Amino acid sequence: MTVPALSIRDMLVTFSGFRALDEVSLDIAAGESFGIVGESGSGKSTLLRAVAGLNRFDSGTLTVNGRSFTGHKRDHEFYRTVQMVFQDPYGSLHPRQTVDRLLLEPLAIHGFADTETRIARALDEVGLGSGFRFRFSHQLSGGQRQRIAVARALIVEPKVLLLDEPTSALDASIQAEILNLLEQARRDRGLTFVMVSHDLAVISHMCERLAVMKTGKVVEALDVAQLRSREFSTDYTRQLLTASEGFVREA
Numbered sequence: 001m002t003v004p005a006l007s008i009r010d011m012l013v014t015f016s017g018f019r020a021l022d023e024v025s026l027d028i029a030a031g032e033s034f035g036i037v038g039e040s041g042s043g044k045s046t047l048l049r050a051v052a053g054l055n056r057f058d059s060g061t062l063t064v065n066g067r068s069f070t071g072h073k074r075d076h077e078f079y080r081t082v083q084m085v086f087q088d089p090y091g092s093l094h095p096r097q098t099v100d101r102l103l104l105e106p107l108a109i110h111g112f113a114d115t116e117t118r119i120a121r122a123l124d125e126v127g128l129g130s131g132f133r134f135r136f137s138h139q140l141s142g143g144q145r146q147r148i149a150v151a152r153a154l155i156v157e158p159k160v161l162l163l164d165e166p167t168s169a170l171d172a173s174i175q176a177e178i179l180n181l182l183e184q185a186r187r188d189r190g191l192t193f194v195m196v197s198h199d200l201a202v203i204s205h206m207c208e209r210l211a212v213m214k215t216g217k218v219v220e221a222l223d224v225a226q227l228r229s230r231e232f233s234t235d236y237t238r239q240l241l242t243a244s245e246g247f248v249r250e251a
């Protein structure tokens with residue numbers, strides 16, 4: 001692997017002594033789409049949140065594009081490079097703000113000047129168009145909100161997107177649209193994805209490699225070809241696969 005976009009070494013996160021993330025190490029290459037799966041409570045969100053600086057990590061190292069970070073301190077440049085999209089587009093967007101305002105905010109924070117052009121382009125990129133610009137987010141459907149959340153992440157031209165169950169709050173048909181939109185953006189922009197999902201079908205569709213988590217640890221790392229041909233080394237992964245609804249793809 002060339003210099004990884006994201007390198008996590010022995011990352012430990014504890015909550016009152018409980019090891020929610022137990023010395024996890026991962027290298028994710030630039031341009032790679034990397035999945036994180038595991039049962040509920042296995043530490044997937046904690047890992048993503050610790051990378052994003054939303055949780056502090058107690059020990060270990062995080063290196064992003066060659067820059068190292070500790071604890072939960074992140075700087076402007078980090079958030080220009082790394083953006084996160086959350087599961088719940090209802091919670092992550094302020095309901096009483098217009099789409100315009102929601103898209104303007106990250107541009108202002110990061111000092112972009114040509115805001116008009118960027119907002120118009122962002123709305124086009126996520127398939128909404130300028131007719132949505134002055135709508136309030138509470139007037140949008142779940143799928144439209146998630147498109148705005150994606151636009152808000154992409155508008156500052158990041159290199160890495162952290163995606164925490166980005167479609168699991170949406171209907172199946174809308175899920176596919178958002179996943180396609182994300183995949184298109186990744187290809188067009190050469191983005192690196194780190195995607196958490198409980199749905200192995202989603203991971204199989206979107207990712208090239210994945211880590212399987214259990215009780216705060218990575219118990220297995222494999223590529224999607226191995227996932228599809230069921231070359232696992234643990235029964236736990238097999239059980240996850242069986243439990244993942246709709247996973248029907250055969251080797």
Ligand SMILES: Nc1ncnc2c1ncn2[C@@H]1O[C@H](COP(=O)(O)OP(=O)(O)OP(=O)(O)O)[C@@H](O)[C@H]1O
Pocket residue numbers: 015020038039040041042043044045046047198
């Ligand atoms: N802020 C917190 N305070 C205390 N415990 C926490 C906190 N955040 C997470 N945990 C605990 O850490 C463990 C891992 O949680 P996490 O949310 O990372 O799991 P997950 O794999 O993302 O689960 P799910 O698929 O259900 O979202 C759980 O036992 C959870 O209760």
